[in-house]
Each structure stands twice: as C-alpha cells, then as structure tokens.
Amino acid sequence: MIKFVIVDDDVKEIEHVSNLIHEITEDAKIISFSKITSGLKAEIENVDEHKVYILDIELANKVSGITIAKLIREVDWVSEIIFITNHDKMFESAYRNVYGVFSFLEKFHEFDKRFKKDIRAILKRNFDNQMFKYNASNAEFSLYYRRILYIYRDTEERKLIIVTATNKYKVSMTIQEMLDHLDQRFVQCHRSCIVNKDHVEVKNYKEGYFILDNGEKVYLLSKMNKKLMEND
Numbered sequence: 583m584i585k586f587v588i589v590d591d592d593v594k595e596i597e598h599v600s601n602l603i604h605e606i607t608e609d610a611k612i613i614s615f616s617k618i619t620s621g622l623k624a625e626i627e628n629v630d631e632h633k634v635y636i637l638d639i640e641l642a643n644k645v646s647g648i649t650i651a652k653l654i655r656e657v658d659w660v661s662e663i664i665f666i667t668n669h670d671k672m673f674e675s676a677y678r679n680v681y682g683v684f685s686f687l688e689k690f691h692e693f694d695k696r697f698k699k700d701i702r703a704i705l706k707r708n709f710d711n712q713m714f715k716y717n718a719s720n721a722e723f724s725l726y727y728r729r730i731l732y733i734y735r736d737t738e739e740r741k742l743i744i745v746t747a748t749n750k751y752k753v754s755m756t757i758q759e760m761l762d763h764l765d766q767r768f769v770q771c772h773r774s775c776i777v778n779k780d781h782v783e784v785k786n787y788k789e790g791y792f793i794l795d796n797g798e799k800v801y802l803l804s805k806m807n808k809k810l811m812e813n814d
C-alpha cells in the first residue's frame with residue numbers, strides 16, 4: 583500500500599486529486615491537509631512508509647508547498663514529491679529549491695491526464711520498496727522492509743512489536759506467521775525475536791546480544807540460531 587499525502591487549501595481540489603488516485607489504484611491510503619499542522623509534521627517525520635506527496639505550491643496561509651517540500655527532504659529522500667499550481671512561473675523556483683521533485687503540474691493544462699500518467703509511473707518503479715503490510719480491525723499500515731530493525735514478542739500483551747528507527751508497531755501475529763511475510767534479510771535470532779541482518783553490526787553469542795547500526799544493543803540472541811545468523 584502506498585500512502586498519498588495531499589496538501590492543498592482547496593477542498594474541491596483535494597477531492598478531485600483523490601478521485602484520480604482511486605481511478606488508478608485501489609491499494610492506496612489518502613490523507614490530506616490544508617496547511618502545516620502537527621499532524622502533517624508527524625507524517626513527514628515518520629519515514630517508515632512509502633509516500634507520494636502532492637503539494638499545492640501556493641497555499642492561503644502564506645506557507646508554500648516549497649517550504650513543506652524542504653521539510654520533507656530534511657528527513658526523507660525517498661518519497662516522491664509532485665507539485666501542482668495555477669501558475670507556471672513557479673516552475674523554476676520549485677526545482678531550484680527542492681531536491682528530487684518527480685514532476686510539476688499546472689492545474690489547467692491537461693492536469694488529469696498528466697497526473698494519472700505520473701502516478702502510474704511511480705507505481706511501476708522497481709527499487710527496494712518491498713513492504714510488510716498489516717491490516718486489522720484496530721490498525722492498518724505498511725512498512726518498508728529496509729526500515730524494520732527487529733521484531734520481538736511482548737509477553738505481557740502477547741503481541742509482536744515491530745521496531746524501526748523512529749517507531750514501534752504492535753501486531754497480533756506469531757513469530758512464524760511474521761517470518762512467512764518477510765524476505766531473506768530477516769532471520770529468527772531467538773525464540774522471541776526476528777532481526778533484519780542488514781542492520782546488525784555486532785553479534786555476541788556468549789553474552790546473548792546483537793548491536794544494530796544505530797548503536798542499539800538488544801539482548802535477544804541465541805546460540806541455537808547462530809547458523810541462521812551467519813548464513814549471509
């Protein structure tokens with residue numbers, strides 16, 4: 583699932599863009615904002631999900647889409663950014679000030695056709711975008727595999743906790759069920775823990791811990807799973 587984040591101060595435009603997205607894919611989560619809020623800032627800071635930002639350059643509250651795009655690129659160099667505007671005079675400013683803009687679309691110049699073409703192109707991109715998707719009555723989210731550090735079982739809540747560099751996510755699954763959803767970079771290093779080998783820098787089987795590339799030490803390493811951990 584890809585999350586689309588629309589920022590536009592025109593409610594009708596938000597509805598129109600949302601309808602265009604749904605015409606292309608049903609596997610999309612769409613959220614919208616009319617200005618910079620704490621919710622939008624939290625969304626930007628959460629880099630665990632695959633996102634496409636659709637930003638109106640000229641917003642009524644004097645904070646431009648370019649300003650929002652700069653905030654995105656401070657923490658997120660992967661998500662796509664599409665600018666939309668009423669005036670082509672903003673074209674040069676947008677590309678000059680923001681790294682990695684996917685496209686720039688004028689609202690009154692074959693917008694629907696060009697927008698849908700861009701979204702289709704984004705959906706066809708082939709890079710390390712494999713994701714774990716979870717959909718339950720109390721939670722729905724998608725995480726890049728590469729963003730997951732490790733997963734452990736919380737014995738009190740009887741849930742699995744997925745740990746990323748910035749967040750923790752609770753899921754009602756068993757260790758084996760989780761392994762069935764992941765790829766070869768993940769191994770069971772303990773009866774109650776799965777780790778992403780790509781993030782492990784130190785393994786100490788004697789003391790029963792591993793150290794991640796962010797410096798975190800986790801005491802969930804078992805000698806019984808040494809063969810799996812060493813099988814790179």
